[in-house]
Amino acid sequence: MSKALLGILGALLITLSLLGVLFSVVELFDPVGSKMSDDGDPLSPAASLAVRITNLVAYLSAGILGTVLLGWRPWRKKKDGEP
Numbered sequence: 001m002s003k004a005l006l007g008i009l010g011a012l013l014i015t016l017s018l019l020g021v022l023f024s025v026v027e028l029f030d031p032v033g034s035k036m037s038d039d040g041d042p043l044s045p046a047a048s049l050a051v052r053i054t055n056l057v058a059y060l061s062a063g064i065l066g067t068v069l070l071g072w073r074p075w076r077k078k079k080d081g082e083p
Contacts, residue, residue: 006069013066020059028052 027034031046038044047055067073 003071007071010066010069010071013062013069017059017063017066021056021063024052024056024059028056 023034027047031052035044035046036042
């Protein structure tokens with residue numbers, strides 16, 4: 001894949017994962033309120049804590065993958081002369 005395409009895919013993953021993390025954190029702290037805003041089935045029981053944590057970890061993982069695809073690798077040591 002070309003570097004530009006990987007950059008676009010990485011930026012898209014980062015953007016979507018930021019939104020997902022935001023929604024997951026809201027759901028983590030207020031599961032009933034976030035379930036009540038569901039138009040499809042507002043009166044069903046809220047998701048369990050394990051499901052909410054799994055969603056948060058999945059969105060965080062997608063964000064990490066996006067940063068790697070974008071080319072930002074903070075753990076990599078720069079050699080002399082590298083940009």
